[in-house]
Each structure stands twice: as C-alpha cells, then as structure tokens.
Amino acid sequence: MMQTTEGGLRAWLTAETPQSRGQARLGRVYLGWLAFSRNRLAMIGLGIVLLLVLMAALAPLLAPYDPYRQDLSQRLLPPSAAHWLGTDAFGRDILSRILYGSRLTLMIVALVAVTAPVAGLLIGTVAGYLGGWADAALMRVTDIFLAFPKLILALAFVSALGPGIENAIIAIAITSWPPYARIARAETITIRKSDFISAVRLQGASTPRIILGHVVPLCSSSLIVRVTLDMAGIILTAAGLGFLGLGAQPPAPEWGAMIATGRQYVLEQWWVATMPGIAIFVVSLGFNLLGDGLRDVLDPKGK
Amino acid sequence: MIDVTDLRVTFGQGADAVAAVQGVSFAVRAGESFGLVGESGSGKSTVLRAVVGLNHDWTGSIAVDGAAQGRRREKGFFKSCQMVFQDPYGSLHPRHTIDRILAEPIAIHGLRDADARIDRVLRDVGLGPQFRFRYPHQLSGGQRQRVAIARALVLEPRVLLLDEPTSALDVSVQAEILNLLKRLRAEHALTYVLVSHNLAVVATMCDRLAVMNRGRIVEEMDVEALRRGAAREDYTRQLLRASQGYDRAAADSFKDFA
Numbered sequence: 001m002m003q004t005t006e007g008g009l010r011a012w013l014t015a016e017t018p019q020s021r022g023q024a025r026l027g028r029v030y031l032g033w034l035a036f037s038r039n040r041l042a043m044i045g046l047g048i049v050l051l052l053v054l055m056a057a058l059a060p061l062l063a064p065y066d067p068y069r070q071d072l073s074q075r076l077l078p079p080s081a082a083h084w085l086g087t088d089a090f091g092r093d094i095l096s097r098i099l100y101g102s103r104l105t106l107m108i109v110a111l112v113a114v115t116a117p118v119a120g121l122l123i124g125t126v127a128g129y130l131g132g133w134a135d136a137a138l139m140r141v142t143d144i145f146l147a148f149p150k151l152i153l154a155l156a157f158v159s160a161l162g163p164g165i166e167n168a169i170i171a172i173a174i175t176s177w178p179p180y181a182r183i184a185r186a187e188t189i190t191i192r193k194s195d196f197i198s199a200v201r202l203q204g205a206s207t208p209r210i211i212l213g214h215v216v217p218l219c220s221s222s223l224i225v226r227v228t229l230d231m232a233g234i235i236l237t238a239a240g241l242g243f244l245g246l247g248a249q250p251p252a253p254e255w256g257a258m259i260a261t262g263r264q265y266v267l268e269q270w271w272v273a274t275m276p277g278i279a280i281f282v283v284s285l286g287f288n289l290l291g292d293g294l295r296d297v298l299d300p301k302g303k
Numbered sequence: 304m305i306d307v308t309d310l311r312v313t314f315g316q317g318a319d320a321v322a323a324v325q326g327v328s329f330a331v332r333a334g335e336s337f338g339l340v341g342e343s344g345s346g347k348s349t350v351l352r353a354v355v356g357l358n359h360d361w362t363g364s365i366a367v368d369g370a371a372q373g374r375r376r377e378k379g380f381f382k383s384c385q386m387v388f389q390d391p392y393g394s395l396h397p398r399h400t401i402d403r404i405l406a407e408p409i410a411i412h413g414l415r416d417a418d419a420r421i422d423r424v425l426r427d428v429g430l431g432p433q434f435r436f437r438y439p440h441q442l443s444g445g446q447r448q449r450v451a452i453a454r455a456l457v458l459e460p461r462v463l464l465l466d467e468p469t470s471a472l473d474v475s476v477q478a479e480i481l482n483l484l485k486r487l488r489a490e491h492a493l494t495y496v497l498v499s500h501n502l503a504v505v506a507t508m509c510d511r512l513a514v515m516n517r518g519r520i521v522e523e524m525d526v527e528a529l530r531r532g533a534a535r536e537d538y539t540r541q542l543l544r545a546s547q548g549y550d551r552a553a554a555d556s557f558k559d560f561a
Contacts, residue, residue, distance in 0.1 A: 018436035025398050028438070195394035198357055199454065201385055203408040204378035213407075217398050 035297045042293020048286025055102040065093035067100040067253045076269045086271040089261065094275050097253035101276065104254045105283060108169055108238045109231055114128040115173040117227045120180025125215050127181070128188025129207070139185065145178040151237055158246040165254065168247040172237050176230065180223055221298035228291030232284035239280050255280050304462060305331040305354065305520075310363035312349050324361070325518040333461075336488065336495040337514030338505035340542070345496045348389075351464050354496070355386045359435045366461065382412060385455035389467040391447035395439040401425075401450055402435045408426045408457045420457060427490075428453045429483060445476035449483065456487065463488075465497045469504060481508060493557040502546040506530060514539045516560055 016032070018024040036042055055062065062137035064084075085094040127138040145153070157171035159229045191197060192215070200214055241247035241254025250257065255276040262273030312324040324346040331337040339347040352358040356364055356376035365372045367384055388394040395404055405424060409417045422432060428449040439447055448468065455463055468484065469477040481504065488495055497506050505512050506529055513523045514536070522536045534540045538560040544553050 016437075017433040021400065021402060021436060023439070024402075024436040087477055138431040153528070171397070195390060196396045199386075199388065199451070200396075200407060201357065202355060202381055203411050203454075204376075204381040205407070205411050209411070214396060218396075 019230075032297045036293050039293045041289045042195065042250055042296070045286045045289025045293060048282060049290055052102055052106060052286065055099055056106045059099045059103060063093075063096035063099045065096045067092060067096040068244065068251055076265065076272070078269070079271055085275045086269070087102055088258070088272050089265065094258075097258060098255070098276055098279050100254040101255045101258065101279070102283075104165060104248055104252065105235060105238070108165070108172070109234060109287075111169045112173050112176060112234050113227055113231070116177040117180045117223055120157070120177040120182075120218060121184045121216060121223055123177070124181035124184025124186075125188045125211050125219060128185035129192055129211050129215055129226075131192075139179070142178045142181045143176065146182075148175075150175045150233075151240060154237060154241060155244070155246065157268055158241060163246045163249060165248040165252065167237055168241045171241070172234055179230075180226065182228060183223060184219045188215050188221060192214055205233055225291055225295040225298055228287055228294055231287035231291070235280060235287070304333040304335070304368060305329075305337075306364070306366040307354065307494065308364045309351060310350060310361060310365065311344070312353055312358060312361045314360075323518055324353070326363075327515070327518070327520050328363075329513050329520065329523065331494060331496060333494055333512065334492055336497065336509045338509035339496065339498045339515060340500065340502060340505055340512050341515035342500060342542070345515040347515050348466055350515075351386070351466050351496065351498050355384060355464055356380065357386075360503050370476070378412070381408075381460075382418070382458045383460050384462040384464065385458060385460040386464040386466065387448075387451050387455050387468050390471050391444050391451055392439075394451050394469070394511060396449055397439060400436050400438055401442075403432075404439075404450065404454055405457055408454065414458075424453045425548070427456060427487065443476075444472050445479060448472060448476075448480055452480075452483065452487070456491070459491070460493070462494045465495060467499055470499070470501065477504075484508065502529065502543065514542065521560075 010030075012023065012214035015023065015027065018027055036046075069092065074083075074087050074244075075089055077083055077087045077091075083093050083095065083217045085098065088097070089095055123142065127135040130209050143264075148156075152167070153175045154171040157174055158167050161167040161170065197210065197214060200210055204211075238247055239254075239256025239259070242254040242258075243260040245257070245260065248254030248257050250261070258276040259273045259280075262269070263275070266273045307330070308328045310324055310327045310462065311322070314321045314323055327346070327350055329337070339350060341347045349358065353361045354367070356372070356374075359374045361374070367380070370380075372380065399407075402421060406417050407422045409420055421435065425432060425435060430446065430449050430453070434442070434446065434450075439450070442450065448471075452468075464483070469480050472480060484495070485508065487493060488552065495508070497505060497508050507528055509526055511525045512529060514521045514534075516538050522534065522539045524534065524539075528534070529543075532540075532543055534543060537558075541557055541560070544550075545557070547553075
C-alpha cells in the first residue's frame, strides 16, 4: 500500500478515497500540515519551540561549563570568546545556565499544559452538556477562581504551599484552568443541541461516551490554540514567581530567578539580567507565533 | 406498531409556555408507512421527537412495538426504533469518518462483526466501500443523507422515523433518496413515520397520513383520498391548494385556522 517515492506518498496522503482508518487520519494531518506550513510566522514559532526542545534535550552537550560551578575570580565578566554571554555574580557561565534553564522552562510548560487544559476541558464539557444544577455548581466555582488576578492567586498558593518549582507549577495549573472551562462550556452548549449529538443519543450512547467521544474532540482544537497562546503567559508567570523568590530556588538556573539576581547589577553589568530576559522573550514569542498558526489550521470557524 | 394517545408537549413555563402539541392520537400498524403533514410550526416534528425519546417533557401515552414508553428510553429501545434527521449537514459529526459514524452504534450495543455490518449497510444505501473512510465534508448532501440512513439502519431497527428526510436536498437528489427509502422499506419490512410539509412526497411514500395544524390532528386520510383531493376539512383543502404552487387568487383566499 505504502509507496516509496515521495510523489507516491503524497498521493497516498491526499487520496480522495482512503482505504483504511490510518490513511484517513494521516491524510487529515497532512492537509493540516500543508495549511500550517504556508504560514511563515507560524513556522518561525514552531522553529523556536523545536529549538527550545533541542536545547533542553542536549543541554549537557551544548553547555560549555557546569551551570552550578562557581568561580569568584571570574565573576561578572562581560560577554567574550570564553564566556559568550558573560558570567554572573558567582562567576557562573550565563550561557550554560540559560541552556540548563530551558529544561525548567520546558518542564513548567509541559506540566501545566497536561494538567490545566485537561481539567478545564472536563469541567467545561460536563457543565455545558449536563446543564442545570451541575452547570450552575461547576461554573460558580470557576467564577470564584476567575475573580482573582492570576498572579496574585498563584502567589497566595505558593506562599501557602511553600516556595519551590513544583509548587509554582501546581499554583500556575490551579490558577489557569478556569478560562479553559469557560471556553469548553461555551463550545459544548453550541454543540449539545446539534443533530449529530441527538443522533448518537438515539443510538443509546451513555453520557460519558457522548462527552468524551463526541463533544471533547470538537472543543479540543480551540482549546489547543488557546493553550499555545497562553504558554507565553505561563512562562512569564513562572518567571515572575522565580523573580519574586517563590518559584525555583537558588542555585537552580531558572530564567526568572536569574533576572532577579541580576537586578542589582543591571546598570553596570547589564548582561546578567538581560540574557535570560532575552531568552524568556524569544520563547514567549515563539509560542505566540505557533499559537497563531495553529489557530488558522484548527479553528473550525475558519473552514 | 406505534400507538400515540393524547400526546401533549409544552415548551417553557408559566406565561411563556407554548403548547406545541395539544392532544394528538394516532396508530401506525406494523409495516405501514404513515405520514404526518402540516405547515411549519404545526408540531409534527415535535411529535416525532417525543416518540423517539429526544423530548422528555410530554404527557399522554406512547407505545412502540407493544411496549409503553416512559420519558427515558432503555438502550434496547433504540435497536428497534431509529430516526433520520432533516439536515444532512448537521446530523453527521464533522470530525468523524463515515466508518467511525457507522461503527459507533455497533460499539454502543456491543455487536460483533462490525466490518461486515458497515460494508453491508453502505452497500444497502447505495454507497460503495470507497466512501467508508471519507469525512462528511467530502460528501454531497445526498451522499450525506445516505450515510445518515445507513447509520439508522446499522442496528437493524423495525421502525424508522423520518423527519423531512429530503427537504434539505435539491429536487433530483430528493427523488433518489425517496426511491432508496421505498426500496429499503420493502427489503427490510420497515415501518415508517414520515414527517413532511411536502404533500407530493407523502403521496408517493405513505399509505396513510394525518394532517396537523397548531398542535392538533385535523384530519386522517388514506393516500388514495389525498390523490383524489377528497379532503373533509377546510384546512386540508387549503393545504392541498397551497401545495399546487403559488397562485395569487388562492393565496388571497387563505384563512387562518385556529
């Protein structure tokens, strides 16, 4: 079935009449990829995110120095051939710390991305599909969470749980699910009355089956877009908590914490705070561009 | 096969309450094709949705295949009674392949040999196996309606409720779908309840029909009487005249039947 030449593969993927489930699914993914790859900014975003993943995976190979090794004779050196991005107040190489810091950033992003949207999606679709009492109860809880500014609520959680990167992740996840629940509920309400949901009810499907198999797939694409666009905010919140000393603890090379320690030297040794700042900026931009591109591909209203 | 007695359906509460169906009774024999005719808002689709269990707020009694039905239906009920919706663009899940759409009822009821069933039912509705792994957006309106009919037939029901099955399709495709429905009824000994505002469709498809207006059945007649134009009630006569096409003199003479 699978041809070897590239032209054959493309024909197989774009076939009008797929022969199997897998071919139909791959063909759909391929068409989405074609639409996505036409958007140059989105491709730049994807490139930045892939670069971040590579940096995190290959940090031990790429980093010229140990990110934790202090050398007080080398402290606060400006960028040079030996230290491309300079050194910080303890003589640690900033480039190595940024490379290792990408692992923390990626961990925060990944853990928040697999918890908050999933919780929001479940709460929103259940509330929207069941309506009535379940809807009222779940959405009032959501409203309570939405009533607090995100960073303030995260601060409150972290001070209650104790500072640390794990608690920062938990705090960010707890504070970022309510908007996802709102989106999922709104989408569910428009889907709930449609004939294809009535049809599956007429086949005797149980409520969990309808929600998970028929409602969730339709809500998830707009949620994926929203999550990608929120990634920048999540990175910034994590960096903000690190900056305030409530996220990653020293000597962990978390970018926000690095900016915080560089703050006192910002006028004379500007590179200490600026380099991790640029890293945060570039990664946030990358996720935003990626999210924009995904919206063009996944948003059902665009089709 | 279907016995409906004094069915009443009200939407909303208090001052906003709308009595959509006000005391409808009819009986459909096994193997019969029964038409429900009326203008928009006469309550004919509401009757159908109450019979199939999509609408829970009704009073009266509904019996299907000799069994009185409550407000919530047992899973087994859906094996004997299925429905085809009006709009083929809204009744198929946009992210599921035809294969997935047809496999779903088989999985829900835990039936075996899904592949053979899907192949058979696709052939039954005149779609070849090449349609099996397509998405609904790759199909025309008529093809989608065939898929919707196939989905209703997968469980091998005895009763098929048809809610304006052709009104969203263009005329040439309408005839194809009506012929398909006729053939399927003969082959599978199905009982049809067909809701339509189109008297010509009802005349070709049904043995007997009931005319509805404002939530009530105005008149029951057989299709022979419909073809002769032998209506007892003024409302039915007006509906017959309206169905013959636009005519200014006729339109001016139309009355409101409360």
